[in-house]
Amino acid sequence: MQPDSAEIELRLRDEAATSALAAVIAPHVQPAFVIYLSGELGSGKTTFTRALLRALGHPGRVRSPTFTLAEPYNLPNFELYHFDFYRFCDSHEWRDAGFDEVLDGDAAAIIEWPEMGGPALPAPDLWLRLAHSERGDEAAAERIVTLASGSQWGLACVMGVVAALHAGLLAGVSLRAASLPPASD
Numbered sequence: 073m074q075p076d077s078a079e080i081e082l083r084l085r086d087e088a089a090t091s092a093l094a095a096v097i098a099p100h101v102q103p104a105f106v107i108y109l110s111g112e113l114g115s116g117k118t119t120f121t122r123a124l125l126r127a128l129g130h131p132g133r134v135r136s137p138t139f140t141l142a143e144p145y146n147l148p149n150f151e152l153y154h155f156d157f158y159r160f161c162d163s164h165e166w167r168d169a170g171f172d173e174v175l176d177g178d179a180a181a182i183i184e185w186p187e188m189g190g191p192a193l194p195a196p197d198l199w200l201r202l203a204h205s206e207r208g209d210e211a212a213a214e215r216i217v218t219l220a221s222g223s224q225w226g227l228a229c230v231m232g233v234v235a236a237l238h239a240g241l242l243a244g245v246s247l248r249a250a251s252l253p254p255a256s257d
């Protein structure tokens with residue numbers, strides 16, 4: 073296992089649980105922090121981003137970038153870009169659109185549908201994979217999310233989520249599986 077790799081799987085009971093998770097992740101987001109958001113249509117990627125932006129101090133509306141492809145936010149401490157690559161047909165389009173300049177800079181980035189960006193897309197610090205619950209209609213608002221770290225920053229974030237869970241600070245969120253690096257003394 074890589075020293076900075078950790079992966080946890082969580083059950084989110086409802087949208088409030090998704091927002092609570094976003095609030096715990098928010099303090100770890102910093103300039104140049106990259107979050108990938110994967111998951112089928114309607115799994116909650118934009119909903120998660122809305123809660124994250126609220127927690128980061130953005131008071132206004134958060135529009136889905138499905139059609140605009142990118143939405144910039146001037147947060148109190150740094151700039152953040154919310155991207156949605158769903159409409160891209162080939163893996164060069166994000167560069168053709170000039171998004172490589174943003175991703176090479178100091179802005180934080182949240183990327184929905186990163187799979188459409190191809191292998192040249194900068195690696196994420198944190199990768200969230202959202203899915204509807206296997207329990208279907210029985211729990212329409214339930215989601216399963218996997219959080220994987222891709223850097224020391226991402227690792228600190230995943231460990232922060234685990235600590236918040238253990239401290240009982242994440243209502244409606246439960247741990248299903250965890251693969252964490254060994255604790256160092």
Ligand SMILES: Nc1ncnc2c1ncn2[C@@H]1O[C@H](COP(=O)(O)OP(=O)(O)OP(=O)(O)O)[C@@H](O)[C@H]1O
Binds near residue numbers: 113184212214215
């Ligand atoms: N636990 C939950 N977490 C997130 N969203 C939820 C949850 N329960 C219900 N929802 C609802 O599911 C929908 C998720 O839509 P959203 O636009 O966030 O999905 P998306 O993954 O961004 O889809 P797309 O791929 O089309 O961009 C919203 O209507 C939201 O209210």
Ligand SMILES: [Mg+2]
Binds near residue numbers: 136156
């Ligand atoms: Mg979306």
